[in-house]
Amino acid sequence: MTVTVDTGHRSIGQLFVAQVTKNPTGRAFSGPAPITTTTAEGAIGTTSLTWQETADQVFALAAGLVELGVSPGDRVGIAAGTRVEWILADLAVMCAGGATTTIYPTTEAGDAAFILADSGSVVLFAEDATQLAKFQERLDDLPDLRAIVTFEPVETAGDDGPEVLSLSDLLNRGSDRLIAEPTLIEERIAGIGPEDLATLIYTSGTTGRPKGVRLVHANWIWESEAQAGLGIIEQHDLQYLWLPMAHSFGKVLLCAQLTLGFESYVDGRVDKIVDSLATVRPTVMAGVPRIYEKVYNRVRGMAHDKGGATWKIFNWALGVGREVVALREQGKQPSGLLALKYSIATKLVFSKLQARFGGKMRGMISGAAPLSREVNEFFHAAGIPIYEGYGLTETAAGAFVNLPERFRLGTVGLPLGDLEVKIAEDGEILLRGGNVMRGYHHLPEETDAVLDDDGWFHTGDIGELDDGFLRITDRKKDLVKTSGGKYVAPSYLEGLFKTIVPQVSQVLVHTRNFCTMLITLDEDEMRTWAQGAGLESLGTAELAGHPQVRAHVQAGIDQLNGQVNRWESIKGFVILPQDLSVDNGEITPSLKVRRKFVEEKYSSELDGLYAGSPSD
Numbered sequence: 001m002t003v004t005v006d007t008g009h010r011s012i013g014q015l016f017v018a019q020v021t022k023n024p025t026g027r028a029f030s031g032p033a034p035i036t037t038t039t040a041e042g043a044i045g046t047t048s049l050t051w052q053e054t055a056d057q058v059f060a061l062a063a064g065l066v067e068l069g070v071s072p073g074d075r076v077g078i079a080a081g082t083r084v085e086w087i088l089a090d091l092a093v094m095c096a097g098g099a100t101t102t103i104y105p106t107t108e109a110g111d112a113a114f115i116l117a118d119s120g121s122v123v124l125f126a127e128d129a130t131q132l133a134k135f136q137e138r139l140d141d142l143p144d145l146r147a148i149v150t151f152e153p154v155e156t157a158g159d160d161g162p163e164v165l166s167l168s169d170l171l172n173r174g175s176d177r178l179i180a181e182p183t184l185i186e187e188r189i190a191g192i193g194p195e196d197l198a199t200l201i202y203t204s205g206t207t208g209r210p211k212g213v214r215l216v217h218a219n220w221i222w223e224s225e226a227q228a229g230l231g232i233i234e235q236h237d238l239q240y241l242w243l244p245m246a247h248s249f250g251k252v253l254l255c256a257q258l259t260l261g262f263e264s265y266v267d268g269r270v271d272k273i274v275d276s277l278a279t280v281r282p283t284v285m286a287g288v289p290r291i292y293e294k295v296y297n298r299v300r301g302m303a304h305d306k307g308g309a310t311w312k313i314f315n316w317a318l319g320v321g322r323e324v325v326a327l328r329e330q331g332k333q334p335s336g337l338l339a340l341k342y343s344i345a346t347k348l349v350f351s352k353l354q355a356r357f358g359g360k361m362r363g364m365i366s367g368a369a370p371l372s373r374e375v376n377e378f379f380h381a382a383g384i385p386i387y388e389g390y391g392l393t394e395t396a397a398g399a400f401v402n403l404p405e406r407f408r409l410g411t412v413g414l415p416l417g418d419l420e421v422k423i424a425e426d427g428e429i430l431l432r433g434g435n436v437m438r439g440y441h442h443l444p445e446e447t448d449a450v451l452d453d454d455g456w457f458h459t460g461d462i463g464e465l466d467d468g469f470l471r472i473t474d475r476k477k478d479l480v481k482t483s484g485g486k487y488v489a490p491s492y493l494e495g496l497f498k499t500i501v502p503q504v505s506q507v508l509v510h511t512r513n514f515c516t517m518l519i520t521l522d523e524d525e526m527r528t529w530a531q532g533a534g535l536e537s538l539g540t541a542e543l544a545g546h547p548q549v550r551a552h553v554q555a556g557i558d559q560l561n562g563q564v565n566r567w568e569s570i571k572g573f574v575i576l577p578q579d580l581s582v583d584n585g586e587i588t589p590s591l592k593v594r595r596k597f598v599e600e601k602y603s604s605e606l607d608g609l610y611a612g613s614p615s616d
Contacts, residue, residue, distance in 0.1 A: 011217040012198060013095040013189035015224060015258045016058070024052035027263045031084045032276070051261070054088070057171065059185045061092035064174030066184060068123055068147045068163075072097035072191060075119045075200060078246070079103040079112060079134070080127030082268025085151045085167060086245045087254060089125045094217075097188045099197040101212075102246035105131060106582045113138040114209055115202045116145065118442060123147050125167075129154040136161060194218035200441055201248055201393050212441030215248075219396040222434030224255035226417035231404050232363060232387055233284050237262040240282035242273055249367055252397035253286055274356070281358035286365040288592075289375070289495075292386060296375045297502035297525055299353055305528060317345035321381020328380070329408060350382040357384060363404065365389055367397070369592050370472060372495040373410050380409070388412050390472060394450070394457060396435040400470050411469040427462040427473065462489075488515060488568050490595075496563065497570075501556035503529050506580045506587070508598055509570070516609040517573040518602055519553060520580055541577040549575065572609040576602065 009015045030048035049057070070076060076093040078100055080086050093100045101119040103112050105127055112134055116124060122144050126132045132154055135142065139161045147163045149170050156164045165173075178184060198217045202210035233239065233256055241264040243250035257264055265280050267273075273291065303314035320341045324334045334342050354361065364379070367389045379386045389401030390412035400421075402413035415421055419433035436457045439447035450458045462473040474489035490509035497507050497517070505522040509515055523540050526549075530536050533548055543549050553575060561569040580586035586598050599606065 009221055010194050011094070011189065011192040011196070012091070012220050012255075012258065013192055015221065015255075016091055016095065017055070017189065019258050019261050020051045020055040023261045024055075025050050026261060027051075028054045028257075028261075029084045029087065029264055029266055031266045032269075032272075033083075049084070054091075057088050058091045058095055060171045060174035060178060061088060061167075062096040062174065062185045062188065063177040063181075064170035064172075065092060065096045065098065065123060066188070067173045067177045068170075070096050070098050070123055072188065073197065074098045074123075075101045075121040075197075077101040077103055077116050077119065077121040077124040079105055079107070079131045080125060080151055081105050082242060082245045082250060082266060083127075083151070084266045086125075087266065089149075089151075089167075090245070090251075090254070094192075094198055095185050095189055097192055097196075099200060101200045102202070102251070104244060104246045108585070109134045109137060111210060113141045115212070117141050117143075118202075118209075119200050119212060120144050123149065124162075125149050125151065128152040132156075132164065192217060194221065195438075197438075199251065201246070201251070203393050211443055211446060213248075213393045214438045214441055215396050216438055219435050219437065220252075220255050222417065223252050223396050223398050224259040226419075226435070227252075227256040227398065228259045230401065230416075232365065232401070233260060233262060235261050237283045237362070238281070238360075239264045240273070240277065240280055240285040241266045242268050242270060243286060243288075244268065247368075248391070248393040248397035249286065249288075252391075277358045277361075278356065279358075281360045283360050283362045284364065285361070286367070288368045289366055289371040290369075292364070292366060292371065292375050292379065293498055293502075294522070294524075295353075295356070296378050297522070299356075300378075301502060301525060301528055303349075305532065313348055317349035318378065318381060320345045321350065322377060325377055325380045325409070331405070346383060353382045354384060363387060365401065367391060370491050370495050372499050374499040376409050390470060391435075392459060392461075394437045394459075395431060395433075396437070399431060399433075399435065402469075408466070408469045411466065411471045413470065414468050415470070421465070421470065422456070423463065423465060424458075427464070429459045429461045429463045429470070429472075430456040431459060432456045493560070493564065493568060493570070497556065497560050500559050501553060503552070506593055508593055508595060510599060510606055510609075512610055514571050515568060516606065517557070517570050518598065518605065519573055519575045520578070521549075521575065523579065540579075544575040544577045574602070574605045574609065576605075 009018060028049050028051045065076065076098050078086060078089055090100050101115060101121045103115050116135065123146060124135060126135065126148050128150065132148060132150055135148065145162045147165065149165055149167055151167050153166050194217050196217055197214060198220055199215045200212045201215065202212050239253065239262060241253060245251060265282060267276060274295065303311050323338055324342050327334055361384050363385045366386050371386065371388050376386050376388060387402040387407065389398065391397040391399035398416050399419060400412045400415055402408065402411065406414065417433065419431060419435065422430050424430055432455045439451065452458065464471050464473065474491050488511050493509045494507040498504060503522055503525040504519050506520045508518040510518065521540055521544055526540060526543055530538060530543060535543060535546060535548065538546065553573065557570045557573060580593060580598065585594065587593050
């Protein structure tokens with residue numbers, strides 16, 4: 001069990017003010033583009049903010065929200081990608097006594113309008129003209145909306161509907177209000193209690209409407225205190241923050257920062273991560289498995305393509321690294337000949353990966369989906385350990401995590417703080433603690449279905465405890481039984497297959513009377529593979545249907561089938577001509593496959609795999 005640090009704060013606003021008071025000149029946030037700020041002379045642009053400068057912006061924005069009529073308890077939406085302005089707006093909402101309603105910028109217009117209406121949000125922060133238009137098209141469905149504030153300047157036409165103003169306009173209005181009422185926001189913060197609503201995060205629905213998870217200030221304070229004692233992130237660290245702030249995984253990282261006072265470089269552009277790491281040179285980062293898988297596959301693929309001595313040295317170094325990782329799992333360090341070999345392996349192989357991450361990376365956190373042991377072992381061996389964790393939106397993200405001094409590969413670690421855990425008779429993981437939500441917004445029956453009378457939250461995940469470490473088997477709703485009565489865990493097979501065939505991007509195991517797969521190709525990895533196969537002139541869609549590619553995938557499936565139980569073996573597959581995407585609604589912004597949606601979309605392809613085929 002991790003150490004819990006009692007900060008004594010009642011709300012995120014109090015926690016924020018305490019950090020500003022303690023570290024006013026320390027750098028808090030930085031980013032790749034100018035952040036809109038304001039001074040007595042007007043709006044300016046900067047690429048970084050100290051804690052005091054952050055407070056100046058947050059208080060001005062909060063006062064601006066009050067000027068727009070935001071009262072304690074009111075909801076305010078944010079529809080934007082991850083950027084510093086998102087964080088400023090979020091803190092401003094909570095300091096004004098309101099609650100933030102998070103909306104992914106990729107959410108389609110119908111669901112986005114539903115979220116804003118269901119939450120009763122009275123003001124909306126919209127990133128740009130695209131987000132603005134999404135809501136302006138559905139104003140008839142948004143009777144509570146009074147104003148829209150855009151992060152980027154946009155041109156507006158007509159006076160119909162809610163007022164539209166820029167972030168600079170809101171800052172200036174708030175600054176004027178603070179001149180008249182200097183203690184306005186301090187008084188708002190003082191009035192916030194731990195059970196007041198802080199955030200509404202709507203879970204990604206695969207069918208029906210998304211559900212609003214009610215997270216109060218006490219939930220986030222619990223997270224901030226639990227994270228402070230982990231030893232993963234410290235005050236001197238520089239975090240690279242790219243995760244969607246609309247997701248609980250991104251939000252929970254802000255709690256750690258408010259407690260510990262480290263700096264975050266904020267840039268939500270996923271396609272820029274690898275290139276930016278070398279220049280930003282962060283010391284810590286959190287991410288999802290797909291990011292780590294791509295880096296691992298690229299490094300491994302480059303060594304394999306060079307062949308000869310390079311490939312032999314790579315595999316030798318990886319073998320040495322595995323020995324070292326095995327020792328460290330036992331709390332020991334390498335010595336003697338092994339220490340010497342590891343030093344050579346680091347110089348010849350692992351140092352190159354470290355340089356790719358900027359040369360200062362101390363460790364990374366992985367969550368939101370299972371991370372394969374092979375990928376995790378590789379990063380640990382390379383001296384950039386990944387601490388796999390586990391949590392849900394309903395538990396304010398953080399619930400379990402591996403630690404620098406206590407980790408076990410293949411598990412999601414130990415419980416945070418004073419979190420209680422037990423495994424139900426059917427294997428479902430039950431949690432009880434200060435991070436558990438207060439229910440689903442306007443959905444009492446669905447709340448009762450997952451929160452029992454004793455306060456246990458039924459996660460819907462299947463798992464087991466091993467000396468305090470939690471191992472996730474699968475989602476309860478995804479765990480399927482074949483016609484022979486045997487259970488299959490799709491996520492385990494999917495993760496294993498990705499390590500066997502690094503040229504695949506997404507994998508979905510589907511089970512009726514036996515197992516099949518839907519597969520997409522990784523464009524970058526396939527381009528490299530195609531050059532070696534003499535198919536460099538073909539695009540990804542053409543490669544998906546090429547016999548050589550099918551043979552390559554089939555060889556990987558044969559290897560997979562040799563490592564799993566008979567009833568788990570894959571007896572058919574389809575390679576889709578394009579990758580799954582967030583824009584098409586096939587994966588969530590946190591890069592998880594929306595399983596039911598994809599199965600329905602490609603039902604004809606799946607039907608074909610079972611037509612006239614034998615059972616298991």
